[in-house]
Amino acid sequence: MDKPDSDSGKEINPILKQVLELGPPIVFFLIYLRIRDDVFTFGGTEYSGFIVATLIFVPILLVAMGMLWWQTGKLSRMQIFTAFMVIFFGGLTAWFNDERFFKMKTTIVYAFFAVILGIGLLRRQSYLAYVMGEMIPMRHEGWMLLTRRLTLFFLALAVANEVVWRTMSTDAWVKIETFGFPILMFLFLWTQIVALEKYTETEDGES
Structure with missing residues (x-):
C-alpha cells in the first residue's frame, strides 16, 4: 500500500509537491502554445509543433517525477503508470509522426x-x-x-x-x-x- 509522505521518512512542502505534479502538463501547454504553428524538420522528416511539444514534455515529466521521488522517497502506482503511458505513447507519436x-x-x-x-x-x-x-x-x-x-x-x-x-x-x-x-x-x-x-x-x- 502506498503510504503518506510522512510515513516514508521524508516530508515535502505541499506547494512544491503540487508544482512537481501539476507543473509538467502546464509547461506542455505553454510550449504547445508557443510552437503549435511551427514545423520542425529532423532527419528529413517534418514534425508538427504538437509532436515536438510532446517530445519535450516527456523528459520534463521524468525530471519532475525524479525530483518528487528524491523529495518523498516514493512514487504512487498511479504516477508510475501514467509516466509509463506518457513515455510509451509519446514514443509512438514520434516514431509514427502521428x-x-x-x-x-x-x-x-x-x-x-x-x-x-x-x-x-x-x-x-x-x-x-x-x-x-x-x-x-x-x-x-x-x-x-x-x-x-x-x-x-x-x-x-x-x-x-x-x-x-x-x-x-x-x-x-x-x-x-x-x-x-x-x-x-x-x-x-x-x-x-x-x-x-x-x-x-x-x-x-x-x-
Whole structure:
C-alpha cells in the first residue's frame, strides 16, 4: 500500500509537491502554445509543433517525477503508470509522426483505471480504499459507493476524450486535457467527499 509522505521518512512542502505534479502538463501547454504553428524538420522528416511539444514534455515529466521521488522517497502506482503511458505513447507519436497516439493515451489511462476499479467491485472490494484508505478514513460502504461512482466517472472521461480528440481541433484537445479533465476530476472528488461524509470515521472509530 502506498503510504503518506510522512510515513516514508521524508516530508515535502505541499506547494512544491503540487508544482512537481501539476507543473509538467502546464509547461506542455505553454510550449504547445508557443510552437503549435511551427514545423520542425529532423532527419528529413517534418514534425508538427504538437509532436515536438510532446517530445519535450516527456523528459520534463521524468525530471519532475525524479525530483518528487528524491523529495518523498516514493512514487504512487498511479504516477508510475501514467509516466509509463506518457513515455510509451509519446514514443509512438514520434516514431509514427502521428499525434493521434498521444491523444489516445488519455482514453486508455482513464479506461484502465475504470477496469481496475471494476475488477475490484466484482470481487466486492474497493481498490480505491487500498490506495487512499489511510488518507480518508471511511467505512467499507462508503468506499464501495465512491469506487462505483469513480469507475463510472473514469469511463465517462474515457468516452469524452475520444469524442474530443476525434471531433475537435488539437487546440481544443490540449486545453481540455490540461485544464478541463483535471478540473472535472477535482470537482467530482470534492462533491463525493462531501456527499459521503456520513461514512467517514473519527479517530475512535465512530462515524
